[in-house]
Amino acid sequence: MVQVGAATPPLRRGRAAPSLLRFAGWMLQVDPARGALVLALRIVQGASPAATVWLSARVFAEGQAVWAGRAAAAAMLGWLGAWGAVGLLEVALWPLFELASNAVIHDMEDAATARLQAKAGVLRLEAYERPDFHDILRRAREACDPGMMLNLVWNTTDLPQNAVTLLAVGGLVGHWSPTLLPAVVVAALPQPISEIVQARARHFRGRKQTADERLRGYYGTLLSNPGAAKEVRTFDLQAWCLARWRGLFWKVADEIHRQERAQTLARAGLNTVTLLGYAAGLAVAARGLAAGDLPAARFAALLLALRSVQGAAEGIAMSLLGWGGELLLKVGDLFAYLDLGPEEPAGGARPDPSGDIVLEGVGFTYPGKATPALQGVSCVLRSGERVALVGENGSGKTTLVKLLCGLYRPTEGRVLYGGRDMAELHPQALRDLQAAVFQDHVRYAFTLGENIGLGRAEQVADRETVRRAAELGGADAVAASLPQGYATPLTREFEGGTDLSGGQWQRIAVSRGFMRQAPLVVLDEPTASLDPRAEAEVFRSFAQLAGGGGQAAGPNRDATAGGDAGSGPVTAVLVSHRLGSARLCDRVLVLEGGRLVEQGRHDELVAAGGPYARLWAVQSQWYR
Amino acid sequence: MASSSTASTTPAAAERASAALAASAPGPRRRGPGLLSHLRFALRAAFRDAPGPMAALIALQIGAALGPPASIAVTQRLVTVAVDTAGHGASGFDAVLPWLAALLATLILSQGPVWQFREPLLQRLRQRLTSDLEERRLALAARMPLWEIEGSEAQDRLDRSGDPGGKVQRLVEDGLLLSATGVSALGVSLLYRVVSPWVVLVFVGSFVPLALHEAAEGRKWDTFTYEQTEPQRRTAYVDRLLTGRAEQKELRVFGLLGHLAARWREGRRALRAERRGLKRAMIVRGLPFAALPWATGLAVAVLLVYRLHAHALGIGAFVALFGGLGSLSGTRGMFGYHLGEMSEHGAEVAHVRTFLEGEPAKRPADPDRSVAGTRPFPRPMREGLRCEGVVFRYPGAERPVLQGIDLRLRPGERLAVVGENGCGKSTLVKVLLGLYRPDAGRVTVDGVDLAELAAGELHAAVSAAYQDYWRFELTAGESIGVGDTRAMGDPDAVRAAAAAGGAAAFVEALPQGFATPVGHVLEGAADLSGGQWQRLALSRAMMRDAEVLILDEPAAALDPKAEAGVYAAFAAASNGVGDGAPERRRAVLMISHRLGSARMADRVAVLRDGRIAEEGTHDELLAAGGMYAGMWEEQAQWYR
Numbered sequence A: 001m002v003q004v005g006a007a008t009p010p011l012r013r014g015r016a017a018p019s020l021l022r023f024a025g026w027m028l029q030v031d032p033a034r035g036a037l038v039l040a041l042r043i044v045q046g047a048s049p050a051a052t053v054w055l056s057a058r059v060f061a062e063g064q065a066v067w068a069g070r071a072a073a074a075a076m077l078g079w080l081g082a083w084g085a086v087g088l089l090e091v092a093l094w095p096l097f098e099l100a101s102n103a104v105i106h107d108m109e110d111a112a113t114a115r116l117q118a119k120a121g122v123l124r125l126e127a128y129e130r131p132d133f134h135d136i137l138r139r140a141r142e143a144c145d146p147g148m149m150l151n152l153v154w155n156t157t158d159l160p161q162n163a164v165t166l167l168a169v170g171g172l173v174g175h176w177s178p179t180l181l182p183a184v185v186v187a188a189l190p191q192p193i194s195e196i197v198q199a200r201a202r203h204f205r206g207r208k209q210t211a212d213e214r215l216r217g218y219y220g221t222l223l224s225n226p227g228a229a230k231e232v233r234t235f236d237l238q239a240w241c242l243a244r245w246r247g248l249f250w251k252v253a254d255e256i257h258r259q260e261r262a263q264t265l266a267r268a269g270l271n272t273v274t275l276l277g278y279a280a281g282l283a284v285a286a287r288g289l290a291a292g293d294l295p296a297a298r299f300a301a302l303l304l305a306l307r308s309v310q311g312a313a314e315g316i317a318m319s320l321l322g323w324g325g326e327l328l329l330k331v332g333d334l335f336a337y338l339d340l341g342p343e344e345p346a347g348g349a350r351p352d353p354s355g356d357i358v359l360e361g362v363g364f365t366y367p368g369k370a371t372p373a374l375q376g377v378s379c380v381l382r383s384g385e386r387v388a389l390v391g392e393n394g395s396g397k398t399t400l401v402k403l404l405c406g407l408y409r410p411t412e413g414r415v416l417y418g419g420r421d422m423a424e425l426h427p428q429a430l431r432d433l434q435a436a437v438f439q440d441h442v443r444y445a446f447t448l449g450e451n452i453g454l455g456r457a458e459q460v461a462d463r464e465t466v467r468r469a470a471e472l473g474g475a476d477a478v479a480a481s482l483p484q485g486y487a488t489p490l491t492r493e494f495e496g497g498t499d500l501s502g503g504q505w506q507r508i509a510v511s512r513g514f515m516r517q518a519p520l521v522v523l524d525e526p527t528a529s530l531d532p533r534a535e536a537e538v539f540r541s542f543a544q545l546a547g548g549g550g551q552a553a554g555p556n557r558d559a560t561a562g563g564d565a566g567s568g569p570v571t572a573v574l575v576s577h578r579l580g581s582a583r584l585c586d587r588v589l590v591l592e593g594g595r596l597v598e599q600g601r602h603d604e605l606v607a608a609g610g611p612y613a614r615l616w617a618v619q620s621q622w623y624r
Numbered sequence B: 001m002a003s004s005s006t007a008s009t010t011p012a013a014a015e016r017a018s019a020a021l022a023a024s025a026p027g028p029r030r031r032g033p034g035l036l037s038h039l040r041f042a043l044r045a046a047f048r049d050a051p052g053p054m055a056a057l058i059a060l061q062i063g064a065a066l067g068p069p070a071s072i073a074v075t076q077r078l079v080t081v082a083v084d085t086a087g088h089g090a091s092g093f094d095a096v097l098p099w100l101a102a103l104l105a106t107l108i109l110s111q112g113p114v115w116q117f118r119e120p121l122l123q124r125l126r127q128r129l130t131s132d133l134e135e136r137r138l139a140l141a142a143r144m145p146l147w148e149i150e151g152s153e154a155q156d157r158l159d160r161s162g163d164p165g166g167k168v169q170r171l172v173e174d175g176l177l178l179s180a181t182g183v184s185a186l187g188v189s190l191l192y193r194v195v196s197p198w199v200v201l202v203f204v205g206s207f208v209p210l211a212l213h214e215a216a217e218g219r220k221w222d223t224f225t226y227e228q229t230e231p232q233r234r235t236a237y238v239d240r241l242l243t244g245r246a247e248q249k250e251l252r253v254f255g256l257l258g259h260l261a262a263r264w265r266e267g268r269r270a271l272r273a274e275r276r277g278l279k280r281a282m283i284v285r286g287l288p289f290a291a292l293p294w295a296t297g298l299a300v301a302v303l304l305v306y307r308l309h310a311h312a313l314g315i316g317a318f319v320a321l322f323g324g325l326g327s328l329s330g331t332r333g334m335f336g337y338h339l340g341e342m343s344e345h346g347a348e349v350a351h352v353r354t355f356l357e358g359e360p361a362k363r364p365a366d367p368d369r370s371v372a373g374t375r376p377f378p379r380p381m382r383e384g385l386r387c388e389g390v391v392f393r394y395p396g397a398e399r400p401v402l403q404g405i406d407l408r409l410r411p412g413e414r415l416a417v418v419g420e421n422g423c424g425k426s427t428l429v430k431v432l433l434g435l436y437r438p439d440a441g442r443v444t445v446d447g448v449d450l451a452e453l454a455a456g457e458l459h460a461a462v463s464a465a466y467q468d469y470w471r472f473e474l475t476a477g478e479s480i481g482v483g484d485t486r487a488m489g490d491p492d493a494v495r496a497a498a499a500a501g502g503a504a505a506f507v508e509a510l511p512q513g514f515a516t517p518v519g520h521v522l523e524g525a526a527d528l529s530g531g532q533w534q535r536l537a538l539s540r541a542m543m544r545d546a547e548v549l550i551l552d553e554p555a556a557a558l559d560p561k562a563e564a565g566v567y568a569a570f571a572a573a574s575n576g577v578g579d580g581a582p583e584r585r586r587a588v589l590m591i592s593h594r595l596g597s598a599r600m601a602d603r604v605a606v607l608r609d610g611r612i613a614e615e616g617t618h619d620e621l622l623a624a625g626g627m628y629a630g631m632w633e634e635q636a637q638w639y640r
């Protein structure tokens, strides 16, 4: 039981520690021109406090002279002009900064989301079955949020701005009163430094609460999602869901609040230390003033300067450790997701389109599960063969289908395609050879035509191909019943759309599968919701697919077969609980509890009186 | 109620109804109440939900508002004393110290340490508001009629009103900050009266154009975001597809990643281009309003110099007031900023209000929802459910799906409804269960219109397994138990329902039995196979001791043995209802494309073109050689 973990591909965690530098580098890479502009603007902005302080000191000094009658008022106008110019620069740069940073933030949001999507598409599918994967994905998504990006961009660019301020204003202060500076700066540090400890505590508290938050969100979904609306109303679940929602909400909220209160006390205490440092600095300056070492104008300017120095020092510590640390923990989630593995191979051998598919002792265990879904399955699907896969619910048919499509890798044994291990084949090339209809097909909120056409995205706009696929899968009747035909948007969640019945959706899914003329066709329960006529049609389309020729296209009649599938033989696999369809197949594979227990032609198996015969007897009794 | 029972039952009437609906379709958006009204709403909610935190926040805010004027006043004294005592040695230092202490005190009270306590208070406020408003929002969503919540309009409204607690809290916070900034700007302005009363007037007056400008910009932004909701939702949908678990298989096999990613990029680009254009225009329009404070500041600085020269100002006052110019322009910047935020957040709160207080959407056929029904569900049911000329049309559809259905379901009867895909069987189920109201005609139980039943009466008496059942991703036991929340705590009830729905065997084989989490929501949950999910849905329907049980395609994903089990249950289900009253017999309606099941039914109804086209027993219909006979033949050939 324990070796399961070893058998399933481990979710490789990212190692790279994210850093401000990695982030800044990324920003410059995503949007080089604007990213650089934002950085430059902030550096210029960083210099302006020093200019203001210095000019203020001049103005105060001149003011004293004017007051004492030593100078004319007009003599100050030059200094005022300079002071005003600095102010004007600030006023003018701000909108520029706002525009540029806005654009950068959205570019980064898009870049991050695009990377997240791309990653989602190349990760091996098993990852999606892992319980922890979805939390990692969700956290990565949170890190792509525009608000997050805003904070990050600000935080990252705060650093150079504050550094410039600290150097410039600090230089000025040091020049005026060398002993003051270190004490004032040091007093500003404890709070931001303690912030990193607090931030980590918050971050990990948040992680601990993920499960509760997820469940609370789910109760919210139950109440507001149209899909759950019927059951919620019929079973009167409103009050019940709300009660659970409320319980989880306050459980989490109280924990958060308790932590916040404790942290606030610490923060307020350390903040007082900062202010005491400021006051102490001023006291030292006042002593200098009293002793006659420091001119009064400079003392007045220090009132401004010391706060500005403290602010800059605090800001730097915050960027590096405090909020910055917290933000980086969050971006770290994104980078950790982007570093996840294993991925599908980027290359590999080209498969032989007319090769047999060989299963050698194939077993599969879902990640985190103790019992295997498939075990020791060995068989050969010959090229051009029609194979039915039957078995009870949960016997592993769908799992086997996913293995045949190369979506999962067997955790035991191997699947060979044309003599090569599927794992070595080029994933894209492999997929070009497959067409599939899955049991839990997707209902795309696109138009009817697109829903079918997406079976072969390059031909989504090719009406003729779409129409032909629709005919094969029975969706043509659906299109005919809608006023806008193939252009009807199939969802009521967006304006102007309509919804369909379960069977109509299934016809569309089957048609989507028929968009491709591929050497391997897999249909997993394609007729579960179809009416008898549509079901018969699909079975006939299926029978025509495989190029074996000479087979009956209906259970009891001889009809034409083969030929329609373009070039080459077609291997077709049909999973169905409608056992009548198994008669169309060259061979029936019977699964039971994840093992292949029987195989042969329908007639042979019925005659053999095994599990298949029993299933057949149960179902055919209704129709005798 | 009167409207639905007196309406004519012809399709023509339904056509008229649809025309009326089209006429009442939402037009361009009306402008609702203004910002002040939203602020009042927000403040009222805040004081109601969190009086304590609100009082404390206001106290903090008063301290913060008085901070800047106080510190300018203290600075003035400090500098005056400093200049006077410069070079006086220890005695000079002693004179400065008290003012330094005073400066420290204003800083501690107005920013820094005390200010830190705002965060936990705001957090508490947000939590209380969320708990209250989000709960109301969810409850409203859960009470929306089914047709409404299925529509795009409701989804848009739900989207826009998301996180109502956060939205209201932000508006309250804006209100507090704005008034504090206003007070402190006024306080600082008043200090300048020593320069000239006109300065005070100019300072205060310059806030007016700023306020008007910000309010106008806020409205534009609001209209813009309102119109972007739907396109935004569309791109977000594609984004979700790309990372969705259920979608991955298809996306990969069909190689759709590139295609969809391109679609997403396209959608984003369009959205962003618009947004960026508007933002740029707003920033450009805002330039004069940013330059104005700067210009007045400079003018006043010049004035200060001349007043100093004329000895109308002391040096201390000069330094303090000159320094104060910076703080004043900062304050004005903050004022504009908070105002902008406020109108933006006001618009968000407007969406919350429209959702929470708004008129419910209406369909012409809807009875007045404010008049609740009062009748109980007749138990035991004697005559059963009856459709009389039921017409139903989906909103936005051209033709009604049901065009005059007359159908009867008696207690103890097993009725099979069959028909082609899309003929309206599932729709009929939803009408029968009161989820949709007929546009014309009526559904009655023992002669009482469903609309006249008291709230909850109908649902307590019926149960159903829907064709597109929801997968409750809780524990296996809960997933079944939600069929009857009052009994879900009783393991025996859940086990019995599981046995009846064919889920018992596989659930008991799960590692933790009924306590095993299924799906992906709970920690440690694992997915099930399609048929296993359907068995859970069936078992859920079996939880209730219902007078009417409806099974819509219950065997679609079931294996032959489970299918036989369902048919057997169907055959037996009407024999008695659990509580021992022998005369009570359950009515069962089953929809299935597996016509073998129809043999077990007392009666088969064939639905076609929105009407019951054939009705009778299996044998009668076979003999009649109509549509049913054709379908039967089509299916039975596979099994001979």
Ligand SMILES: Nc1ncnc2c1ncn2[C@@H]1O[C@H](COP(=O)(O)OP(=O)(O)OP(=O)(O)O)[C@@H](O)[C@H]1O
Residues within 6 Å of the ligand: A481, A492, A498, A499, A500, A501, A502, A503, A504, A529, A531, B150, B394, B395, B397, B401, B419, B420, B421, B422, B423, B424, B425, B426, B427, B428, B467
């Ligand atoms: N939510 C909806 N909104 C709009 N139209 C709908 C909706 N659901 C179904 N329809 C339309 O109403 C018609 C009847 O659908 P319904 O689901 O009742 O069919 P059905 O008889 O149950 O079919 P099936 O056998 O495929 O389950 C279909 O044409 C479908 O397109």
Ligand SMILES: Nc1ncnc2c1ncn2[C@@H]1O[C@H](COP(=O)(O)OP(=O)(O)OP(=O)(O)O)[C@@H](O)[C@H]1O
Residues within 6 Å of the ligand: A129, A366, A367, A369, A373, A391, A392, A393, A394, A395, A396, A397, A398, A399, A400, A439, B526, B527, B528, B529, B530, B531, B532, B557, B559
């Ligand atoms: N994503 C998953 N994660 C974990 N376990 C799974 C997952 N999907 C299926 N299982 C389990 O693996 C087993 C095989 O499931 P599979 O879906 O292959 O059955 P199936 O034969 O297709 O059944 P059905 O006839 O109901 O479609 C079942 O016991 C099921 O509970």
Ligand SMILES: [Mg+2]
Residues within 6 Å of the ligand: A397, A398, A399, A439, A524, B529, B530, B531
């Ligand atoms: Mg399956």
Ligand SMILES: [Mg+2]
Residues within 6 Å of the ligand: A501, A502, A503, B425, B426, B427, B467, B552
């Ligand atoms: Mg249906």
